[in-house]
Amino acid sequence: MKLELGEAPIGKVASLARIPIAFRVEQVLDVTRTENGQGGFVLIARPIPTPYLKDYDAIPGEGPTQWARHFDLSHWGFIEARVAGRLVGGAVIAFRTANIIMLEGREDLAVLWDIRVSPDSRGRGIGSALFRAAEAWALANGCRQLKVETQNINLPACRFYEHHRCALKTVNRFAYPGFPEEIRLLWSKDISSAH
Numbered sequence: 001m002k003l004e005l006g007e008a009p010i011g012k013v014a015s016l017a018r019i020p021i022a023f024r025v026e027q028v029l030d031v032t033r034t035e036n037g038q039g040g041f042v043l044i045a046r047p048i049p050t051p052y053l054k055d056y057d058a059i060p061g062e063g064p065t066q067w068a069r070h071f072d073l074s075h076w077g078f079i080e081a082r083v084a085g086r087l088v089g090g091a092v093i094a095f096r097t098a099n100i101i102m103l104e105g106r107e108d109l110a111v112l113w114d115i116r117v118s119p120d121s122r123g124r125g126i127g128s129a130l131f132r133a134a135e136a137w138a139l140a141n142g143c144r145q146l147k148v149e150t151q152n153i154n155l156p157a158c159r160f161y162e163h164h165r166c167a168l169k170t171v172n173r174f175a176y177p178g179f180p181e182e183i184r185l186l187w188s189k190d191i192s193s194a195h
């Protein structure tokens with residue numbers, strides 16, 4: 001497999017919708033704390049009785065075709081991953097965008113807004129290559145930190161961010177009124193040094 005990574009014009013980001021972001025939820029992660037809260041969070045997998053498919057793009061108003069309607073994308077980054085010319089994954093980095101609260105109004109912080117790999121290409125290191133490219137993009141744009149949001153129902157993504165040495169900073173059990181069973185997890189990675 002010869003993987004090619006490259007930055008694409010942000011105006012083409014809607015093409016990422018061709019890659020399903022959906023994943024099967026068979027286990028969820030219970031969040032606990034260690035050492036009386038002094039030792040950070042621990043995520044413990046728990047199988048669920050009725051597995052289901054979660055598709056963020058199916059939520060009205062969400063997904064790559066919608067972002068340009070809600071945000072000024074002019075400072076965003078879009079990294080494509082291709083194998084033999086076929087788009088197999090992508091990463092989108094949000095940066096310097098006024099109405100994104102996660103950016104905290106900072107210019108030294110970027111948010112990994114989306115990262116996805118085709119279902120048939122997952123588990124082969126493509127997501128990792130995209131993550132490293134997103135880090136490099138943020139670093140090149142003067143950022144010291146990369147933030148990313150996920151949920152406790154997305155075990156692959158949580159394990160993926162742990163693998164990439166992201167630190168779980170914030171846990172919010174009441175963030176999604178439409179999905180009360182989901183816990184919002186905010187991760188952060190210091191990218192001020194070489195990764």
Ligand SMILES: CC(C)(COP(=O)(O)OP(=O)(O)OC[C@H]1O[C@@H](n2cnc3c(N)ncnc32)[C@H](O)[C@@H]1OP(=O)(O)O)[C@@H](O)C(=O)NCCC(=O)NCCS
Pocket residue numbers: 021022023115116117118121122123124125126127128129149150151154155156157159160161163
């Ligand atoms: C999350 C995602 C991008 C990871 O991409 P990927 O190419 O499959 O990941 P990689 O092959 O680079 O995996 C790197 C490491 O992440 C962890 N990881 C990845 N998938 C995992 C899984 N299903 N279960 C447990 N750990 C996993 C492992 O530590 C893995 O290292 P290993 O292969 O040595 O075990 C991919 O699963 C995906 O597209 N998911 C759907 C979209 C999504 O949920 N995006 C994130 C939204 S917040």
